[in-house]
Amino acid sequence: DAGVTQSPTHLIKTRGQHVTLRCSPISGHKSVSWYQQVLGQGPQFIFQYYEKEERGRGNFPDRFSARQFPNYSSELNVNALLLGDSALYLCASSFGLVYNEQFFGPGTRLTVL
Amino acid sequence: AQKVTQAQTEISVVEKEDVTLDCVYETRDTTYYLFWYKQPPSGELVFLIRRNSFDEQNEISGRYSWNFQKSTSSFNFTITASQVVDSAVYFCALPMDSSYKLIFGSGTRLLVRP
Numbered sequence: 001d002a003g004v005t006q007s008p009t010h011l012i013k014t015r016g017q018h019v020t021l022r023c024s025p026i027s028g029h030k031s032v033s034w035y036q037q038v039l040g041q042g043p044q045f046i047f048q049y050y051e052k053e054e055r056g057r058g059n060f061p062d063r064f065s066a067r068q069f070p071n072y073s074s075e076l077n078v079n080a081l082l083l084g085d086s087a088l089y090l091c092a093s094s095f096g097l098v099y100n101e102q103f104f105g106p107g108t109r110l111t112v113l
Numbered sequence: 114a115q116k117v118t119q120a121q122t123e124i125s126v127v128e129k130e131d132v133t134l135d136c137v138y139e140t141r142d143t144t145y146y147l148f149w150y151k152q153p154p155s156g157e158l159v160f161l162i163r164r165n166s167f168d169e170q171n172e173i174s175g176r177y178s179w180n181f182q183k184s185t186s187s188f189n190f191t192i193t194a195s196q197v198v199d200s201a202v203y204f205c206a207l208p209m210d211s212s213y214k215l216i217f218g219s220g221t222r223l224l225v226r227p
Binding site: 031043088102 | 117148155156157158159163204209216217218220
């Protein structure tokens with residue numbers, strides 16, 4: 001079975017631009033979470049979606065938004081990119097909401113110049 | 114506040130040595146889960162274990178073992194007879210407020226030298 005997939009693998013943008021990152025969860029998983037991992041740190045929670053509804057948001061500005069589609073895939077959008085948005089963006093899927101192990105994708109490495 | 118502390122930033126060992134990675138956590142939840150993930154150079158976080166706070170028995174899986182001690186709020190991870198392929202960053206994680214949002218520690222980078 002395919003694991004969590006993310007696209008693109010790498011992305012280079014300039015300050016002020018907008019970016020869309022995509023994630024496809026493991027088949028049968030209804031929950032998708034997004035994390036930001038800055039170099040040298042642990043991942044930080046951004047969003048969680050379950051059954052197409054936002055179920056949680058971390059401490060990130062409104063420039064960050066996300067959505068989940070009927071097929072449970074998800075997009076993370078970041079507007080007005082800042083240099084500090086450069087990071088590895090990880091998507092995780094799980095079957096349910098609470099206490100299920102989350103399976104992570106390979107991530108999208110975003111570089112903002 | 115909930116917090117996960119991994120005090121060891123980097124550990125270097127020679128192949129076949131045993132190594133223990135420390136994890137100390139703070140939580141106000143009475144029941145909770147703890148997780149360990151491995152992040153190899155490729156970047157993908159690999160799930161290793163989920164432990165329920167009710168179960169304080171040590172767990173062993175091959176060369177991996179975990180020592181959960183609720184009294185000291187620690188959930189340490191030991192690799193026996195380390196191998197070069199064990200080289201990675203290891204993260205301990207705790208769900209925030211009994212939810213699905215994982216709080217990660219800052220990670221311990223393990224380098225296993227041949």
